[in-house]
Amino acid sequence: MVRKSAERIYLFLIFLFLYLPIVVLIVLSFNNSKSKVHWGGFTLNWYKRLFSSSSIMEAFYTTIFITLASALIATLLGTLAALGIDAMKKRGQAVMLGATNIPLLNADIVTGISMMLLFVRFTRLGMNTVLIAHITFNIPYVILNVLPKLKQSSRTTYEAALDLGATPLYAFSKIIWPQILPGVLSGFLMSMTMSLDDFSVTYFTKGTGINTLSTMIYTEMRKGIRPEMYALSTILFLIALILLLFLNYGKTAHKEPHH
Amino acid sequence: MRNLKRQLLAGPYLIWMIGFILLPVAVILYYAFTTTSGSFTFLNVSSITFSVHLKALLLSLKLALICTIICLILSYPLAMILNGMKTKSQGFVVFIFILPMWMNFMLRILAWKMLLSNNGVINSLLGTLGLPKLDILNTPTAVVFCMVYDFLPFMILPIYNAMARIQADTIEAARDLGAGTITIFFKIILPLTMSGVVSGIIMVFVPALTSFAVSDLLGGGKVLLIGNVIEQAFMQEYNWNLGSGLSFVLMIFVIVSMALMNSRGDEGGTGVW
Numbered sequence: 279m280v281r282k283s284a285e286r287i288y289l290f291l292i293f294l295f296l297y298l299p300i301v302v303l304i305v306l307s308f309n310n311s312k313s314k315v316h317w318g319g320f321t322l323n324w325y326k327r328l329f330s331s332s333s334i335m336e337a338f339y340t341t342i343f344i345t346l347a348s349a350l351i352a353t354l355l356g357t358l359a360a361l362g363i364d365a366m367k368k369r370g371q372a373v374m375l376g377a378t379n380i381p382l383l384n385a386d387i388v389t390g391i392s393m394m395l396l397f398v399r400f401t402r403l404g405m406n407t408v409l410i411a412h413i414t415f416n417i418p419y420v421i422l423n424v425l426p427k428l429k430q431s432s433r434t435t436y437e438a439a440l441d442l443g444a445t446p447l448y449a450f451s452k453i454i455w456p457q458i459l460p461g462v463l464s465g466f467l468m469s470m471t472m473s474l475d476d477f478s479v480t481y482f483t484k485g486t487g488i489n490t491l492s493t494m495i496y497t498e499m500r501k502g503i504r505p506e507m508y509a510l511s512t513i514l515f516l517i518a519l520i521l522l523l524f525l526n527y528g529k530t531a532h533k534e535p536h537h
Numbered sequence: 538m539r540n541l542k543r544q545l546l547a548g549p550y551l552i553w554m555i556g557f558i559l560l561p562v563a564v565i566l567y568y569a570f571t572t573t574s575g576s577f578t579f580l581n582v583s584s585i586t587f588s589v590h591l592k593a594l595l596l597s598l599k600l601a602l603i604c605t606i607i608c609l610i611l612s613y614p615l616a617m618i619l620n621g622m623k624t625k626s627q628g629f630v631v632f633i634f635i636l637p638m639w640m641n642f643m644l645r646i647l648a649w650k651m652l653l654s655n656n657g658v659i660n661s662l663l664g665t666l667g668l669p670k671l672d673i674l675n676t677p678t679a680v681v682f683c684m685v686y687d688f689l690p691f692m693i694l695p696i697y698n699a700m701a702r703i704q705a706d707t708i709e710a711a712r713d714l715g716a717g718t719i720t721i722f723f724k725i726i727l728p729l730t731m732s733g734v735v736s737g738i739i740m741v742f743v744p745a746l747t748s749f750a751v752s753d754l755l756g757g758g759k760v761l762l763i764g765n766v767i768e769q770a771f772m773q774e775y776n777w778n779l780g781s782g783l784s785f786v787l788m789i790f791v792i793v794s795m796a797l798m799n800s801r802g803d804e805g806g807t808g809v810w
Contacts (some may be wrong), residue, residue: 314658388784395781495644495647
């Protein structure tokens with residue numbers, strides 16, 4: 279009994295640590311006062327200001343675009359790459375996977391800087407350079423999610439289909455594809471998560487005038503905190519909550535909710 | 538023949554990899570070992586021994602270590618408690634503890650900056666209780682606080698995943714054979730969760746070691762980590778050679794610490810997902 283309550287208290291304390299900051303942000307986003315402590319009545323003013331601020335909305339659209347585009351392209355390239363790598367001999371696989379690990383091993387700041395150094399030699403920093411950088415750090419997540427599924431997929435069924443006269447493409451779409459689809463999807467989702475959350479790489483590879491939400495909030499925060507940011511936090515938190523509830527809903531594996 | 542055709546599917550990625558993974562590494566190495574005029578030098582890399590740079594590196598190592606230890610101490614019991622819960626509610630509770638990870642990294646920093654500020658919530662709360670003010674904004678303590686907040690889920694998840702994989706039978710068998718709770722913990726639970734602990738440590742230590750945003754925003758320019766030194770070399774002093782040299786040193790540190798950790802944990806393959 280004592281142990282049970284001790285456990286409860288411990289859970290509650292960590293819960294408090296994780297959520298108190300978020301709750302305070304949400305409460306302040308409705309506060310009709312610039313003070314961080316005093317409650318000046320309920321207002322939606324900060325939300326109105328948020329949606330009428332062109333710089334914030336632009337950063338929001340840029341973020342959505344970069345996230346979706348980079349995740350899609352990375353998923354395409356990564357899935358193809360995984361199929362190719364899977365067909366390679368051991369040595370080729372080792373080389374490809376070794377290089378693929380570089381963006382995962384490197385610190386974000388080093389990845390960002392090394393790409394910036396390359397980009398400024400050939401082109402101007404802008405939206406494209408951010409997109410290329412995001413695709414580059416996303417591809418490894420796709421490959422590492424798809425490859426294990428490919429290794430598990432049954433090669434003999436595929437070959438049987440070919441022997442029975444199926445074209446390679448048909449056999450692939452009917453046999454291999456359904457088996458690797460979960461890996462492709464989780465690679466895509468992981469790419470989106472990484473891309474959404476990235477700050478360092480974007481910071482170094484973006485041109486002036488282009489901002490994702492992360493870099494925009496960073497610049498804003500150096501000047502001081504505007505209450506519109508609280509409103510933004512609230513909205514983004516709710517989006518994350520809804521998306522994740524949606525993704526997890528109906529999943530059978532309760533032990534690993536994010537697998 | 539068919540095999541060769543399939544290998545070609547990796548072609549676009551191979552080109553991408555050479556262009557955007559290998560080439561950037563080559564470029565940063567080039568800058569790291571040359572002067573502005575292009576002649577070979579070790580000075581950029583060896584400048585890590587300058588007292589300013591060395592101090593920043595040591596502070597980074599210290600803060601990253603403290604942050605990792607705090608995360609580990611907080612996460613391990615948490616993972617055990619979560620794993621011991623009734624399976625019905627478990628999935629949802631784990632979800633609750635991981636959810637903050639999906640809130641934008643910058644917004645999590647923002648939240649702490651606001652909470653810790655001089656006229657922020659924590660201080661006014663302490664004030665009404667008649668306690669002395671907590672003046673930790675712009676100190677290393679605030680930076681560690683925020684890093685722990687940022688990276689805690691990255692420690693919880695791999696440890697929890699490793700723990701969830703332990704078969705209940707194994708523990709029951711041990712109990713039947715007369716093992717006590719303490720023996721079971723040290724002989725079964727701890728060794729079987731080691732791989733999770735290792736990936737947790739890597740996932741917390743490396744970002745904590747290399748981060749520059751947290752120290753920049755919560756340190757108020759007074760907490761200089763190695764990430765900040767590098768960032769300033771590029772963005773303020775435009776000294777790309779020096780910045781690349783220091784990045785190279787950081788790269789080595791990250792790789793060495795990962796290799797060290799991976800040699801301890803046998804597989805370390807406990808991904809976040």
